[in-house]
Amino acid sequence: MPVQRKNPGRGRRRVLLLTSATLLMLTVAGCSTAHGEASRGWLPYGATTGADRVSQLWVAMWIAAWLVGALVWGLTIYCMIKFRRKKDDVGLPPQVRYNVPIEVLYTIIPVMMVGVIFYFTARDEAALLDTSQQPDVTVNVVGKQWSWDFNYVDAGVWDSGVQAQLTGQPGVEQTLPTLYLPVNSRVEFVLTARDVIHSFWVPAFQQKLDMIPGKVNKFQVTTTTEGDYVGKCAELCGAYHATMLFNVKVVNQAEYDQHMQALRQAGQTGMLDNSLSRQPLEPGQQQYLPTPQAGVN
Structure with a gap:
């Protein structure tokens, strides 16, 4: 029975990938802390109370977008490394027609995300366009x-x-x-x-x-x-x-x-x-x- 040897290069690549991702996140976080422009999403300095509401919504949207992007790219890179073709592979891998749980998952989650975005956008828009108070x-x-x-x-x-x-x-x-x-x-x-x-x-x-x-x-x-x-x-x-x-x-x-x-x-x-x-x-x-x-x- 042949002995399967572990590929030491694979472990090094994984460590390098995780280290690079960690350094990137720390760099972005450091820039946001050091520069006010980054902390408010590079929007102009706000001169009204409503500007704070807009900045918070804008930054929250970008954080959500980066998290989703990191998840998608992370899963993509993981699949590229984990399931890449090896030298001893013969023929095509097993073909799967569909996976109902996964398809339901990637349908429900985007709908929920859009619903959350809509809620906070509608809430802030209503507040910004409220003219019920007596102006000075x-x-x-x-x-x-x-x-x-x-x-x-x-x-x-x-x-x-x-x-x-x-x-x-x-x-x-x-x-x-x-x-x-x-x-x-x-x-x-x-x-x-x-x-x-x-x-x-x-x-x-x-x-x-x-x-x-x-x-x-x-x-x-x-x-x-x-x-x-x-x-x-x-x-x-x-x-x-x-x-x-x-x-x-x-x-x-x-x-x-x-x-x-x-x-x-x-x-x-x-x-x-x-x-x-x-x-x-x-x-x-x-x-x-x-x-x-x-x-x-």
Whole structure:
């Protein structure tokens, strides 16, 4: 009876594979600890309370994806090593037509995973789009080809932008329309469009929402960090979509009040009429537009 000798190279390969996988996981974990960008999935720094919710969901999705990927690749590599063809193999291995338990398993598990993802996504989406609370500040943001208008409803003033001229020279960002917001305040954005579909997006808020002609969309954020941020249109809206940019300044209450007063002194009082749109609001949508507070000049 012939004596089967163990292949010493096989054990070394397994040890090397396990060691490499362990080092990779430790490296990724170390990078996540050392760099804040990695710990929030390389998303922009969040300047609102809702941004934390988005970051947590994003990172959790990536962790789940990496775990599933590691499991699939691990089983694949295991099968490649364990059941590879050997020199003394003759003919084909036994053929199996189906395996009911395994087929049921790989059908039920993905369905459960999708269900879990759907639950948490729907939960966070409902929270991010909840506008039931009374806002501290309401801003009607109007998208137009290819710039932005801002109606500060509570202060009864407005600001209007023109298309950016991207010359590549320093100082261009100072000519962009600037949206002012007070820090530590709940802000409601009421979104309308004058012409085509646009999308209001401030990456630091980690939220965006479409602006559809004839309709009114809205969402709320609570600002947490003072600073200068950028905003842009996130919906391809025509030839100069790339120039549809604006600045966002989250400032203290005194600076915000000072800017509102400056707009008032410039004669920019009231609200820019949404009837300037190419397409008027659909019946019933007018009720969703904010109205200035009584007594505001």
